[in-house]
Amino acid sequence: MVIISSNQRKPLLLSTLFLVFCLIFFFWPLKMMNNNPLEPVASYTPLIQHPNLPDPNKPPAWQNTTRAKAAFVILTRNEELDALRRSIQQLEARFNHKFNYPYVFLNDVEFTPEFKELTSSLTNAETKYGLIPKEHWSYPAWIDIEKADRLRKKMGEDGVIYGGSLSYRHMCRFESGFFYRHPLMEEYEYYWRVEPGVEFYCDIDYDPFLYMKENNKKYGWTISLIEFEETIPTLWETTKKFIKEHSDMIPKKNLIDFISNDNGHSYNLCHFWSNFEIGDLKFLRSPEYSAFFDYLDKSGGFFYERWGDAPVHTIAVNLFLNKSQVHFFNDIGYKHEPFMHCPVVRELQKKCHCNAEDNFDLTPNSCLRRWIEIS
Ligand SMILES: Nc1nc2c(ncn2[C@@H]2O[C@H](COP(=O)(O)OP(=O)(O)O)[C@@H](O)[C@H]2O)c(=O)[nH]1
Ligand SMILES: *[C@@H]1O[C@H](CO)[C@@H](O)[C@H](O)[C@H]1NC(C)=O
Numbered sequence: 604m605v606i607i608s609s610n611q612r613k614p615l616l617l618s619t620l621f622l623v624f625c626l627i628f629f630f631w632p633l634k635m636m637n638n639n640p641l642e643p644v645a646s647y648t649p650l651i652q653h654p655n656l657p658d659p660n661k662p663p664a665w666q667n668t669t670r671a672k673a674a675f676v677i678l679t680r681n682e683e684l685d686a687l688r689r690s691i692q693q694l695e696a697r698f699n700h701k702f703n704y705p706y707v708f709l710n711d712v713e714f715t716p717e718f719k720e721l722t723s724s725l726t727n728a729e730t731k732y733g734l735i736p737k738e739h740w741s742y743p744a745w746i747d748i749e750k751a752d753r754l755r756k757k758m759g760e761d762g763v764i765y766g767g768s769l770s771y772r773h774m775c776r777f778e779s780g781f782f783y784r785h786p787l788m789e790e791y792e793y794y795w796r797v798e799p800g801v802e803f804y805c806d807i808d809y810d811p812f813l814y815m816k817e818n819n820k821k822y823g824w825t826i827s828l829i830e831f832e833e834t835i836p837t838l839w840e841t842t843k844k845f846i847k848e849h850s851d852m853i854p855k856k857n858l859i860d861f862i863s864n865d866n867g868h869s870y871n872l873c874h875f876w877s878n879f880e881i882g883d884l885k886f887l888r889s890p891e892y893s894a895f896f897d898y899l900d901k902s903g904g905f906f907y908e909r910w911g912d913a914p915v916h917t918i919a920v921n922l923f924l925n926k927s928q929v930h931f932f933n934d935i936g937y938k939h940e941p942f943m944h945c946p947v948v949r950e951l952q953k954k955c956h957c958n959a960e961d962n963f964d965l966t967p968n969s970c971l972r973r974w975i976e977i978s
């Protein structure tokens with residue numbers, strides 16, 4: 604038997620304490636890591652049946668000849684041709700050479716022959732080029748143009764991003780309320796929005812449009828973040844008035860907790876970044892969405908302030924839909940400067956070439972954590 608004398612006990616106690624301290628010191632960061640959004644993100648998607656992973660019992664998804672009535676929709680300027688070609692090339696390589704979904708290009712001026720030639724040459728799919736009708740890209744009759752000019756100038760001087768730009772306001776209004784009504788879009792049921800300069804990092808080996816359709820999804824996104832409050836000072840007040848006047852349109856079970864931390868009293872500025880969207884056009888064409896857009900449009904905020912199509916789409920999605928109708932495309936590696944969504948789950952990473960450490964989901968300005976928390 605080992606006898607420990609009392610003067611031996613003290614160093615033993617000290618070294619035990621030291622050991623415990625070391626253990627805590629080494630394992631605390633690991634515990635912290637378990638609390639960071641990596642874990643919820645990782646466990647968010649049930650990977651066993653993830654549509655982007657190969658199923659050994661099934662042929663590749665693109666061999667199925669069923670397609671959704673769907674198209675890419677790209678609002679762009681002629682001058683953005685090179686940045687756009689980079690994005691289309693990636694989209695084709697990662698997804699569309701297997702599925703061949705058509706492209707609809709929209710512009711407020713005519714596309715040049717060069718633009719048409721150098722975009723259609725990148726794909727085997729159909730490409731269509733549309734001019735936006737004037738009434739979808741100009742002041743509506745009820746806008747006080749002098750007031751709009753004055754407020755826009757002020758916002759520009761205050762250094763608000765795009766604050767002084769009129770074309771940006773037309774763009775945001777068009778993307779909020781008109782792109783889905785363009786004659787070239789009429790035949791489609793689903794859309795995927797693409798912008799010049801965006802990047803796609805992962806092979807997409809299934810059909811996200813069919814996925815939306817088969818799973819009754821109305822809206823899909825990859826990045827969500829906090830909006831600049833100076834661009835939307837009265838958007839939430841206007842939304843609350845709409846809710847009061849149209850309470851019959853708001854379902855009991857919606858997603859208001861994603862965009863409000865106090866039960867609808869205030870907006871927490873979370874929005875889906877609308878430069879990437881995969882959506883059901885029926886939703887945008889619904890009486891509810893139309894009523895909401897018209898209400899906002901009448902208030903003048905697209906011109907007197909600088910309401911973005913991202914918060915407008917987002918508020919509508921979260922007012923009118925529930926969680927099972929909205930899909931986080933965790934598997935689609937994507938970047939629109941300056942933010943990237945890169946899948947962190949190893950099985951999904953295998954199809955990508957982005958660095959998971961650059962993933963925006965883990966940063967304080969991302970709203971993904973809130974998305975995971977709410978039910
Ligand atoms: N035809 C046309 N497209 C525009 C105009 N302004 C913006 N866009 C398009 O609208 C989308 C958003 O504009 P962008 O400059 O990328 O804004 P950001 O993503 O908010 O920085 C992009 O697809 C642009 O190509 C415009 O004046 N005319
Ligand atoms: C969401 O709404 C759809 C359509 O109204 C309904 O079929 C579905 O059961 C709802 N899901 C949840 C989780 O409430």
Ligand SMILES: [Mg+2]
Pocket residue numbers: 798878939
């Ligand atoms: Mg952009």
